[in-house]
Amino acid sequence: MAHFLWFLFLLLSSATACDRCVHQSKASFVTSVAALTSGSCGYGSFAIGLNGGNLAAGVSSLYKGGAGCGACYQIRCKDPKFCTSTGANVTLVDHNYDNRTDFVLGFFALLDMAHDGMARDIYKLGIVDIEYKRIPCVYEDQNLSVRVEESSQRPYYLQIKPLYQGGQTEIVGIDVAEVGSSNWSSMSRNYGAVWDTNRVPTGALQFRFVVTSGYDGKWIWAKSVLPADWKPGEIYDSGVQITEIAQESCYPCDYGNW
Numbered sequence: 001m002a003h004f005l006w007f008l009f010l011l012l013s014s015a016t017a018c019d020r021c022v023h024q025s026k027a028s029f030v031t032s033v034a035a036l037t038s039g040s041c042g043y044g045s046f047a048i049g050l051n052g053g054n055l056a057a058g059v060s061s062l063y064k065g066g067a068g069c070g071a072c073y074q075i076r077c078k079d080p081k082f083c084t085s086t087g088a089n090v091t092l093v094d095h096n097y098d099n100r101t102d103f104v105l106g107f108f109a110l111l112d113m114a115h116d117g118m119a120r121d122i123y124k125l126g127i128v129d130i131e132y133k134r135i136p137c138v139y140e141d142q143n144l145s146v147r148v149e150e151s152s153q154r155p156y157y158l159q160i161k162p163l164y165q166g167g168q169t170e171i172v173g174i175d176v177a178e179v180g181s182s183n184w185s186s187m188s189r190n191y192g193a194v195w196d197t198n199r200v201p202t203g204a205l206q207f208r209f210v211v212t213s214g215y216d217g218k219w220i221w222a223k224s225v226l227p228a229d230w231k232p233g234e235i236y237d238s239g240v241q242i243t244e245i246a247q248e249s250c251y252p253c254d255y256g257n258w
């Protein structure tokens with residue numbers, strides 16, 4: 001009996017394990033670039049360089065209280081008259097509070113999604129049917145980096161924002177310690193992609209990032225990131241890349257490329 005249940009479990013888990021579940025939904029559009037770069041994630045003008053400026057706001061279930069910031073999606077609209085079959089690859093940078101659509105897409109994403117010359121027609125529709133799937137974010141020439149935010153005050157308060165978060169994952173925890181020490185202090189998400197702590201270790205600092213991977217979590221250890229004289233406004237290379245892929249559950253799994 002036990003063997004049978006184990007077999008059943010394997011069968012079920014292999015049927016539902018999927019890193020490219022296709023979701024049916026709707027999207028609307030916004031033409032102002034500023035509307036998204038000033039978004040809830042806190043990326044600011046840095047966002048313009050993400051995915052060629054293809055930016056999106058996601059509903060609460062995608063924004064995930066900020067954990068969804070920086071996630072990449074491939075989105076295509078379902079009317080072949082107006083839209084290409086490959087759609088647009090976008091990065092989530094904002095929280096969409098209007099639950100009539102899962103996404104609000106920026107203008108560059110709209111251009112990528114449309115056949116030549118048809119972006120205006122799609123825009124006029126207001127809300128369109130889409131399908132989308134999560135895809136890995138790829139930053140070939142960039143390691144995960146840590147931006148020290150302006151409100152930081154050495155040595156009392158440290159506020160950081162991880163940049164160039166690759167893979168198909170979420171950062172769900174960050175710990176900081178002095179390089180070489182095992183006295184870790186945990187940071188909290190302040191808002192969007194921004195984390196902070198007022199228990200700042202002294203000296204040069206190392207970080208541990210907890211990311212979702214497979215069906216659970218994984219530590220990514222960046223052994224030396226901030227120098228002892230870290231400065232607000234600076235971006236520091238972590239020396240590591242995040243390439244983890246977290247699984248969703250769905251059936252059937254989409255094995256094709258769009």
Ligand SMILES: *[C@@H]1O[C@H](CO)[C@@H](O)[C@H](O)[C@H]1NC(C)=O
Pocket residue numbers: 074088089135136257
């Ligand atoms: C979009 O992402 C998909 C899946 O990762 C990839 O196959 C495709 O080449 C990307 N398209 C563009 C224009 O980058």
Ligand SMILES: *[C@@H]1O[C@H](CO)[C@@H](O)[C@H](O)[C@H]1NC(C)=O
Pocket residue numbers: 099100
């Ligand atoms: C959308 O939001 C409105 C107002 O917040 C709420 O009344 C409604 O139930 C929500 N609809 C869905 C489908 O979640």
Ligand SMILES: *[C@@H]1O[C@H](CO)[C@@H](O)[C@H](O)[C@H]1NC(C)=O
Pocket residue numbers: 183184185199200201202
């Ligand atoms: C550990 O680090 C915290 C915060 O930096 C500090 O307050 C505490 O004294 C340290 N504990 C030890 C045992 O070094």
Ligand SMILES: *[C@@H]1O[C@H](CO)[C@@H](O)[C@H](O)[C@H]1NC(C)=O
Pocket residue numbers: 141142143237238239240
């Ligand atoms: C990424 O980190 C590695 C060390 O782990 C380093 O050799 C490499 O130069 C870094 N890449 C960039 C683009 O900074």
